[in-house]
Amino acid sequence: MTDGTASTKRRTHGPRRHRRGAPRGAALALLVVPVVFLGWFFVWPVTAIVGLGLAPDGEVQLGVLARVLTDPSVRSVAWFTLWQAVVSTGLTLLVAIPGAYALSRQEFPGRRALQAAVTVPFVLPTVVVGSAFLALLGPRSPINAALVAVLGETAPTLDLRRTVTAILLAHVFFNYAVVVRTVGGLWSMLDPRLEDAARVLGASRWRTFREVSLPLLSPAIAASAAIVFLFTFTSFGVVLILGGPGRATIEVEIHRATTQLLDLPLASTLALLQLVAVLSALAVYGRLTRRAQQQRLVASASTRRPPRSRGERWFLGANLAVIVILVLSPLAVLVERSFVTAAGYGLDNWRRLLVDEPSSVLAVPAGEAVRNSLLFGVSATLVALVVGGLAATAATVGRGWITGAVDRALMVPLGTSAVTVGFGFLIALDRPLDLRGSPLLVPLAQALIATPFVVRTLLPVLRSIDQRLRDAAAVLGASPLRVWREVDLPIIGRALLVAAGFSFAIAVGEFGATVFVARANLPTMPVAIFRLLGRPGVANFGQAMAMSTLLAAITAAALLAIDRLRVGSVGRF
Amino acid sequence: MLAIEHLTLAYGDTVVVEDLALSAADGEVLCVLGPSGCGKSTLLRAVAGLEPPVAGTIHLDGRDLAGLRPDQRDVGLMFQEHALFPHRTVAENVAFGPRVHGLDRPAIRQRVTEALSLVGLSGTEFRHVDELSGGERQRVALARAIAPRPRLLMLDEPLGSLDRALQTRLLEDLPRVFSQLGTTVVYVTHDQDEALSLADRIAVMRAGRIEQQDTPAELWRAPRTAFVAGFLGLGPVVDVQADADTVTTPWGRVPRGAVSDAGAATGTVAAVLLPEALRLAPGHRPPGEDELAVAATVATRRFQGDHLRVGVDTDTGQRLYVAAWRGQLPGVGDEVTLAIEVAGIHLLADDARG
Numbered sequence: 001m002t003d004g005t006a007s008t009k010r011r012t013h014g015p016r017r018h019r020r021g022a023p024r025g026a027a028l029a030l031l032v033v034p035v036v037f038l039g040w041f042f043v044w045p046v047t048a049i050v051g052l053g054l055a056p057d058g059e060v061q062l063g064v065l066a067r068v069l070t071d072p073s074v075r076s077v078a079w080f081t082l083w084q085a086v087v088s089t090g091l092t093l094l095v096a097i098p099g100a101y102a103l104s105r106q107e108f109p110g111r112r113a114l115q116a117a118v119t120v121p122f123v124l125p126t127v128v129v130g131s132a133f134l135a136l137l138g139p140r141s142p143i144n145a146a147l148v149a150v151l152g153e154t155a156p157t158l159d160l161r162r163t164v165t166a167i168l169l170a171h172v173f174f175n176y177a178v179v180v181r182t183v184g185g186l187w188s189m190l191d192p193r194l195e196d197a198a199r200v201l202g203a204s205r206w207r208t209f210r211e212v213s214l215p216l217l218s219p220a221i222a223a224s225a226a227i228v229f230l231f232t233f234t235s236f237g238v239v240l241i242l243g244g245p246g247r248a249t250i251e252v253e254i255h256r257a258t259t260q261l262l263d264l265p266l267a268s269t270l271a272l273l274q275l276v277a278v279l280s281a282l283a284v285y286g287r288l289t290r291r292a293q294q295q296r297l298v299a300s301a302s303t304r305r306p307p308r309s310r311g312e313r314w315f316l317g318a319n320l321a322v323i324v325i326l327v328l329s330p331l332a333v334l335v336e337r338s339f340v341t342a343a344g345y346g347l348d349n350w351r352r353l354l355v356d357e358p359s360s361v362l363a364v365p366a367g368e369a370v371r372n373s374l375l376f377g378v379s380a381t382l383v384a385l386v387v388g389g390l391a392a393t394a395a396t397v398g399r400g401w402i403t404g405a406v407d408r409a410l411m412v413p414l415g416t417s418a419v420t421v422g423f424g425f426l427i428a429l430d431r432p433l434d435l436r437g438s439p440l441l442v443p444l445a446q447a448l449i450a451t452p453f454v455v456r457t458l459l460p461v462l463r464s465i466d467q468r469l470r471d472a473a474a475v476l477g478a479s480p481l482r483v484w485r486e487v488d489l490p491i492i493g494r495a496l497l498v499a500a501g502f503s504f505a506i507a508v509g510e511f512g513a514t515v516f517v518a519r520a521n522l523p524t525m526p527v528a529i530f531r532l533l534g535r536p537g538v539a540n541f542g543q544a545m546a547m548s549t550l551l552a553a554i555t556a557a558a559l560l561a562i563d564r565l566r567v568g569s570v571g572r573f
Numbered sequence: 574m575l576a577i578e579h580l581t582l583a584y585g586d587t588v589v590v591e592d593l594a595l596s597a598a599d600g601e602v603l604c605v606l607g608p609s610g611c612g613k614s615t616l617l618r619a620v621a622g623l624e625p626p627v628a629g630t631i632h633l634d635g636r637d638l639a640g641l642r643p644d645q646r647d648v649g650l651m652f653q654e655h656a657l658f659p660h661r662t663v664a665e666n667v668a669f670g671p672r673v674h675g676l677d678r679p680a681i682r683q684r685v686t687e688a689l690s691l692v693g694l695s696g697t698e699f700r701h702v703d704e705l706s707g708g709e710r711q712r713v714a715l716a717r718a719i720a721p722r723p724r725l726l727m728l729d730e731p732l733g734s735l736d737r738a739l740q741t742r743l744l745e746d747l748p749r750v751f752s753q754l755g756t757t758v759v760y761v762t763h764d765q766d767e768a769l770s771l772a773d774r775i776a777v778m779r780a781g782r783i784e785q786q787d788t789p790a791e792l793w794r795a796p797r798t799a800f801v802a803g804f805l806g807l808g809p810v811v812d813v814q815a816d817a818d819t820v821t822t823p824w825g826r827v828p829r830g831a832v833s834d835a836g837a838a839t840g841t842v843a844a845v846l847l848p849e850a851l852r853l854a855p856g857h858r859p860p861g862e863d864e865l866a867v868a869a870t871v872a873t874r875r876f877q878g879d880h881l882r883v884g885v886d887t888d889t890g891q892r893l894y895v896a897a898w899r900g901q902l903p904g905v906g907d908e909v910t911l912a913i914e915v916a917g918i919h920l921l922a923d924d925a926r927g
Contacts, residue, residue, distance in 0.1 A: 468656035474643035475621045475650040476670035477721055482644075486669070490660045 026480065027402050030394035034410070034451075037387045041448050042413050045424025046275070050268050052427065061265075068269040074253075078273065081249040084164065085233040088171035092228050093221065095172055095322060096179035102319035104184030106312070107304040114320075115180070118327050120556045122177040125511045125526035126237025127533060128548040132330040133170045133242055135337055162244035169326070170238045175228040176327055182224035183217055185498070186460060188303050190216055205311075219463075223456055226285045230278060236419065236512050250274045251512075255419050271420045275412075282408045331552065338545035342538045349539070349546035361531050361540060362523055366547065369528040373508050373551075376439075376524060380446035380507035381500055387447065388454025388499065393484070395455070396462040410455045413448050418512025421445060425517050441517040442524065446507035453506060457499040461492050505555040525551045574598050575620070575725055575757055580629030582612065582619050582781075589615045591781040593629070597725075597774075602751050602758040604768035606804065607778035613761045614653065616778075617727045620759070621650045633725055644673070649723030649756075653730045655714040657702045663689070663713050664698035670721030688716035691750055708739040719754060726751075727759045732767060744770055765805050769793070777801050794847065797835045797922050802845040809891055813844045815920060820844075823889040825865045827915045837920035850917020851895045853883070853909055860912035867911040869893070871903045885909060 054060055068074055103115050121129065136143070137160035160166040195208050214221075236251040243252065250270050257267035307313045341348045353366045362369065388410070395406040413421065425445055429435040435444075465488060473483045489496075511526040518527050525547055532544035575597040582590035590612040597603040605613045618624045620631055622643035631638045638646055649670075657666050664685050671684040689695050692712040697705070702713060711731065718726060732740045748771060751758050762768055768775050769789045776786045777800075785797045796802040799810045814821040816839050820829050833847065860866040872892065873884035881897045895911065903909050 466656065468652050468654075469658055471618075471621070471623050471643070472650070472652055472656040472658075472717075473669065473673075474623070475646075475648060476673060476717065477644045477647075478669075478673040479644050480642070482673055486673070487658065 027394045027397055030390050030397070031402070031406065034387050034391040034394070034406070037383075037448075037451075038409060038413070041425070041429075041444055042421065045428040046271070046420060048428035049420060049424040050272055052264060052268060054265070054268060054272075064265040065269055065272075068266055069273070074270070074273075076246070077248055077250055077253050078277075080247065081233060081251075082277070084167060084171075084249070085229050085235075088168055088175070088232040088235075089225055089229045091168060092172045092175045092179055093225060095326070096176045097183060097221070098315070099176065099319050099322060100180045100184035100187055102316050103180055104188035105304055106316050107306045108316060114323065115184075116556055117331075118180055118323055119177040119505075120331060120552050121173050121327060122175065122505075124174075124548065124552055124555075125509050125529060126174075126235070127241065127511060127526065127530050128237075128334065128544075128551070129170055129174055129330070130238045130241030131533065131544075131548075132334045133166055133173070133238075135333045136330050137166050137169070162242070162247060164247065166242045167235075167239055167247065170242055171228075171232045171235065173326055173330055174238065175231060176323075178227050178231070179221075179224045181498070182227075182456070182460075183220045185495075186217055186220040186464075187213070189464075190303065219460055222285065223460065226281070227453075227456065229281060233277065233281070234274065234418075250277075251419060258419070258423060274420075278412065282412065285408075334545060334552070335549050338542065338549045340538070340542055340545075349542040352543055353546055353550065361535055362528050364521060364523065366528065366543070369523045369525050369547070370550065372518075372522050373525040374554075376443045376446060377504050377508040379443035380450060380510075381503040383443060383447035384450040384454050384503040384507075385496070385500055388451040388503075389458065389496070391451075392455045392458040392462055393488075395459060396488075406455075410452050413452060418445075418449060418510070419516070421448060422513035422516030425513070437519070439519065439522055442514055442522070443507065445513040445517050446510045447503075449510055449513060450503035450506045453502045454499040457502060458492055458495050461495040462488060465491055501558050501561070504558050508555060508558075509551060574601075574634060575603075575759065576630075576632040577616075577620070578630050578632075580616070580619065580631065581627040582615050582624055583627050584615075588627075589781055590619070593781065593783055595776055595783060595786070597757050597759055599757055600755050602748075602760060602771055602773045604772035604775045605759060605761045605778050606763070606765060606768040606775050608763055608804070611778045612781040613778050614729050617650060617729050617759065617761055620646075620725070620727060621648055622646050647721075647724045649718040649721060649726045651714050651718040651726075651728040651731050654734055655710050657710060657714060657717070659702060661702065662698065663694070663700050663702060663705070666702060666713055667716045667720050669717065674721055684720045684722075685716075688720040691719065691753060692716045693746065707735055708743070711735060711739075711743065715750070719750075719756075723756065725759065726754065726756045727761070729761050730763070731760070732762070732764070740767075747771055777804060779804075795833060795835055795919065796845065799843045799845070799921050802919075802921065807845050807848060809893065810843050810845050810921070811891060812841050813918075813920070815839050815842050820918070820920070822865070822918060823891060824867045824887070824913055827865070827918065831863070831915045833916060833919040835920060836922045838923055842923075843921040845919050845921060846893070846913065847917040847919050850914040851893060852912050852914075853895055853897055853903070854912035855910075860910065863915050864912040865915060867913060869909055869911050871905050871907045871909060874902075874905060885911065887911070 054062075054064060099118070103111065103118070124132075160169075190213065195212055233249070234251045235249050236255065239247065239249045239252050240255070243249075248256070250273060254267045254270045254274070257263045257270060307316045338349055339345045339347070353370070355365070391406050391410055394402060422445060425441055426436060429441065435441055469487050470483050473487050474480070478486055508524075509526055510524075511530065514524055515527050515530060518524055523531065529544045529547050529551070532540045532547070575595075577593060577595040580590055580593045580595075581588065593616070595603075595605075595616075605616065607613050615624055619626055620633075620638070622638065622641060622645075626639075633646070633648065658669065661669070667685045667688050668681050671681045676684065685698065686695070689698065692715050694709065694712045694716060697709065697713075702710065705713065711734075715728075715731065718728070732743055735743065744767060751771070760768075760771055772789055774786060775789055775792050777784045777792070779800055785792065785801050787795075792801070793805060796805060796807060802808065802810060811823060813823075815829060815837055818829055820827050820832055822844065832844075837844075854860045854864075854866065867887050867889070869885035869887045871883055872886045875882040875884075877896075879898075881902055882894055883897045883903060884892055884894050886892055893911065897903065
């Protein structure tokens with residue numbers, strides 16, 4: 001052995017492990033736009049609303065804080081918020097990680113359409129999700145109808161209204177796609193030879209998953225778990241409809257305090273409490289995922305294969321069953337309801353979406369809400385891509401604290417109550433420019449909500465790019481900007497498209513903030529649906545369902561288009 | 574020409590390369606030979622501008638490279654494990670350098686054609702790099718590195734991931750490629766066969782320093798330290814007593830003037846038997862006057878194709894290896910006589926960092 005003497009002196013830092021950071025100035029320059037955006041449209045409004053609550057007369061009154069924090073009902077709200085978020089996240093991971101494998105590594109007819117379909121719930125307005133589950137799990141559920149028909153029972157036996165079970169199921173339904181998309185996206189690009197190697201070395205399937213796939217997937221799992229947790233922690237529409245007394249999250253309490261009790265100090269203290277909780281969660285998340293991830297990625301198409309063994313078919317079948325029961329059936333009920341009119345099934349609800357006459361509830365033709373949504377959605381997507389793209393790039397090329405700080409800072413709007421953001425926009429954005437009456441507020445609020453998704457989608461892919469490819473390009477004569485354009489951009493092309501699709505879908509379906517900032521004569525679809533749901537009558541409910549179905553169709557079309565778009569040179573691995 | 578002086582490189586607090594000096598003349602093929610982890614890849618990365626030096630200077634054709642980005646240095650680097658762009662075809666990979674250097678389309682196409690034909694891959698332009706075999710990837714990586722016509726071409730363990738047969742074939746191709754390019758080449762490897770067959774000059778590197786720089790022949794004839802001798806596969810290294818006039822070896826006492834000497838001190842010093850110094854001495858060719866006779870027993874035999882490598886245990890307790898050719902093949906257990914050429918006993922310089 002020729003290197004026997006030296007192997008004992010082996011250095012631990014090989015060049016491959018070493019990340020080379022760009023000059024600090026470059027990373028900071030990239031951050032200018034994201035920082036201004038976050039500062040103006042997030043930090044400033046949130047500061048304003050908290051200030052308004054804690055110091056209404058320009059003087060800090062800590063008594064309010066003490067009153068709210070010692071209130072037993074506030075404590076029980078906080079406890080409920082926390083534990084339902086933890087359980088929701090755990091359940092979602094448990095159900096969706098196998099689903100991620102089935103949808104990303106197994107090939108079967110209709111896979112692509114199904115993948116787009118499971119993403120639809122995620123972008124549905126929370127109000128619609130709540131209504132769909134109410135219809136599915138309430139006394140008039142098709143399940144009850146079936147029970148009556150099959151077992152001959154006389155009274156409906158299933159009624160999960162105002163139960164935690166309904167909330168948890170709706171949360172899993174809602175967030176299934178987050179895990180499937182994030183974890184599945186990485187899974188489809190993991191070199192299958194790693195798993196093959198483990199199997200050849202004698203590891204069982206389960207062992208291989210636990211010791212090879214799971215560690216490699218951990219950045220994606222941690223990222224998706226963080227998102228699901230923050231989502232369920234700040235859950236609003238779902239809990240508002242499916243919950244009830246003792247079943248309210250902090251977000252719902254903020255809404256109630258703001259709109260019903262008009263108790264701004266209470267609302268702002270709750271917002272502060274939520275912000276602290278979210279920041280703590282982000283700090284934990286930051287610690288968990290500090291390690292830079294860099295792994296060999298392969299062509300996603302090459303890792304998919306049809307199920308071959310009986311076990312694989314069984315696994316696929318079980319996952320398809322979960323998808324059908326949990327994810328597709330609420331959607332089916334939603335569509336079914338859109339055809340229910342006072343006189344049985346009919347097309348009335350849909351016809352009224354097309355008629356160009358002002359609706360009594362909306363003050364404008366329903367079709368205009370559709371047009372507004374699309375226009376605002378596209379604008380918000382562009383803003384979110386620029387802001388999120390710059391931030392993700394800075395977090396990749398920068399070193400040390402910049403990386404972590406950007407990573408966490410952009411997650412904050414995600415965990416903050418959309419209601420707070422929307423309300424904050426209204427009370428704070430009169431300075432430095434008075435934007436309060438501007439239609440720009442809607443896409444800006446939507447972009448703020450969508451930006452963290454852009455970052456989360458781009459970061460894992462950006463970080464997985466082999467640093468040596470950038471080095472190779474630089475040595476071949478490419479300037480830093482050129483390296484980014486020639487190496488990073490083509491590789492993240494697909495991730496960019498996914499991010500764009502997500503942003504658009506989120507913007508189109510955004511409700512919590514939009515409901516505050518949308519002007520009465522410029523409603524978006526979710527706002528219109530909310531207004532329709534607020535009125536009694538089969539016709540209003542049916543039209544809300546029809547518009548929800550249309551909204552689901554638009555977002556599904558966007559996501560399906562993205563799935564197809566990645567064919568071609570852009571984003572090809 | 575490349576001139577490196579007082580170069581120190583570190584990852585955080587870990588010093589990887591320390592006060593290193595190295596130079597390569599125009600058109601010269603310089604091999605940096607050393608065990609894994611000795612800092613040789615880091616050295617290349619520093620020359621390429623991918624690692625900032627802690628101290629020292631790097632000049633290329635008289636120009637100080639300090640402060641220049643990798644893309645401003647006009648050097649080529651063929652990476653360990655290739656680092657081919659997975660999202661591009663063969664031609665797109667090779668065209669990358671000429672393209673970012675702003676060449677026009679016909680010129681780029683010409684460079685690609687030239688580079689691919691030089692590495693024997695004409696006709697693979699439109700294949701995707703995922704579809705290539707290991708040897709083909711290797712050649713694409715080489716073609717990509719030479720296509721911008723760098724003033725300095727650096728190769729980092731280019732044959733490391735290939736099987737033996739491919740290594741042998743590429744080893745035969747590389748000298749032709751290098752001479753056609755006429756560029757200065759720095760070639761990093763841990764394999765002494767690669768270094769010996771490619772290099773005009775070899776720099777043996779150890780733990781961040783250059784242990785010896787010489788032509789392959791000179792290195793082989795007079796390794797300076799036990800580390801160099803061991804890394805070249807020479808051996809065994811034995812302790813001998815050296816004073817001003819005589820050297821006492823385990824096999825006998827010889828005049829100091831008669832042995833080879835890398836600058837050893839007096840007292841107990843390390844010595845190595847150079848490869849040609851040892852032969853079997855059958856009855857018809859007994860040890861001569863300039864040789865020491867040593868009685869030994871054959872312990873192992875290893876067939877090496879054109880010869881037999883015979884391990885013998887001497888009465889003085891060393892295991893020595895000697896080549897035997899057809900007509901003089903002893904069996905295991907045979908008593909044999911060895912002849913050790915006195916001039917082939919090579920005293921090594923003090924190996925302080927052993």
